[in-house]
């Protein structure tokens with residue numbers, strides 16, 4: 152059946168509605184024109200094109216087309232460049248290593264920084280230690296020289312003390328730390344001996360839980376949490392009052408540098424004063440590598456420092472005890488043998504419960520057996536035993552002591568006026584009282600259970616980075632290279648007369664270097680070489696001399 156055709160809707164409407172629509176449209180157009188006028192942008196006029204009557208119409212059109220193409224290409228190129236730039240930036244942000252390979256102004260600075268860092272890392276670490284130590288001494292008003300009470304004289308460095316005295320207006324105070332590891336009577340003797348020279352504070356730093364041997368259960372202490380009550384610090388009040396008193400006398404805020412040989416307890420003393428684990432402490436020697444400022448209160452700021460660098464001219468036991476293992480190559484067996492040679496053999500036997508021994512190897516063999524240190528085949532680990540003894544001798548638990556010299560003679564860098572100068576500004580009476588109180592409070596080992604040790608006396612240190620043996624060798628090598636270069640130039644006949652005079656004449660600094668290096672070579676031959684023999688040969692290759700020598 153055919154579907155009926157649908158009737159088309161009529162467009163008829165009332166006039167009122169039609170006029171209303173027309174009005175609305177007009178209003179809308181008016182509005183658009185107004186907005187366009189406000190924006191100041193008129194509708195672009197339509198290009199009328201080249202009239203047909205124009206001569207060379209085709210050539211003109213071709214030219215226009217070409218220009219259009221060029222413009223398009225240029226736009227495309229700019230777009231690509233922008234994209235590349237964005238990619239590069241993204242790469243720089245994600246990969247710090249790429250930063251330095253790109254040569255933009257920002258990266259240039261970064262490159263310089265990296266070059267400096269690379270140079271520092273290549274630099275002899277001893278050089279850095281010396282530089283840091285000098286900075287600490289320079290910045291300090293009072294310098295605390297921390298001594299291990301088991302060998303106080305061996306922990307004193309005449310070169311550093313001399314530098315402090317030369318600095319003028321600086322005070323030097325001795326801190327007799329690890330007082331809990333020596334018998335009481337010995338501690339008193341040392342105190343009266345050292346007090347003749349410099350103000351001395353008896354101290355026992357609070358030690359970290361993690362330093363206790365494995366048999367003690369490790370307790371995780373939060374980094375800035377207060378130290379546990381069992382790890383009591385003794386002498387804190389005495390030291391604090393001494394510094395406070397000096398600060399009041401001087402009438403200004405003071406900086407207090409804490410210096411000393413490795414493992415004497417510099418960082419532990421600071422942590423005890425601050426009652427926070429603010430400086431890193433550990434059994435490994437030479438842990439602190441750069442200076443660290445620790446504000447004690449508004450007026451007193453403490454500065455932690457890296458340890459002194461030991462001079463190779465010292466005796467073998469001194470080198471064994473005072474060389475920072477982090478930067479010196481120390482052979483444990485030789486170091487431990489040197490230490491053992493200075494200890495009372497009978498007391499060593501009793502302390503470590505080993506049979507009587509005739510030589511160090513025999514001792515280490517029985518010591519290894521006693522401690523259960525064995526190698527793969529079951530033979531005693533002599534090297535391991537030596538390591539244990541060496542670390543115990545510089546660690547936090549072994550009790551041993553030295554006798555102070557029978558009579559007091561001021562060291563060459565001290566005289567009466569310096570002694571009185573150093574004591575000025577301190578309340579010594581109060582210090583004496585506090586020290587007596589500390590000695591009472593410290594739980595000391597018995598004389599019978601301690602080992603008597605023969606001290607080697609003051610330990611020589613290196614304070615100037617140019618006196619470091621490796622540096623002297625480096626300078627000598629440089630000089631030789633320069634000389635050979637001059638010879639080649641002379642052979643070629645390039646050198647003019649003026650240049651010749653300059654190159655052949657030695658500057659006073661060069662002469663000093665030459666004599667120093669000659670001296671160090673001569674001394675090295677006579678001095679025990681268990682530490683430096685290997686080090687000088689190896690590090691000679693490791694460090695880039697051409698970079699360091701500026």
Ligand SMILES: Nc1nc2c(ncn2[C@@H]2O[C@H](COP(=O)(O)OP(=O)(O)OP(=O)(O)O)[C@@H](O)[C@H]2O)c(=O)[nH]1
Pocket residue numbers: 328329330331332354355356357358359362411412413414415416417418419420431432433434435436437438439457458546547548
């Ligand atoms: N028994 C005892 N041990 C201490 C005392 N003071 C420090 N120690 C321990 O000695 C070891 C070395 O202490 P540190 O404070 O790291 O010594 P340092 O002088 O700062 O060492 P470096 O940073 O290597 O130069 C640590 O195992 C401490 O626990 C103390 O008064 N008594």
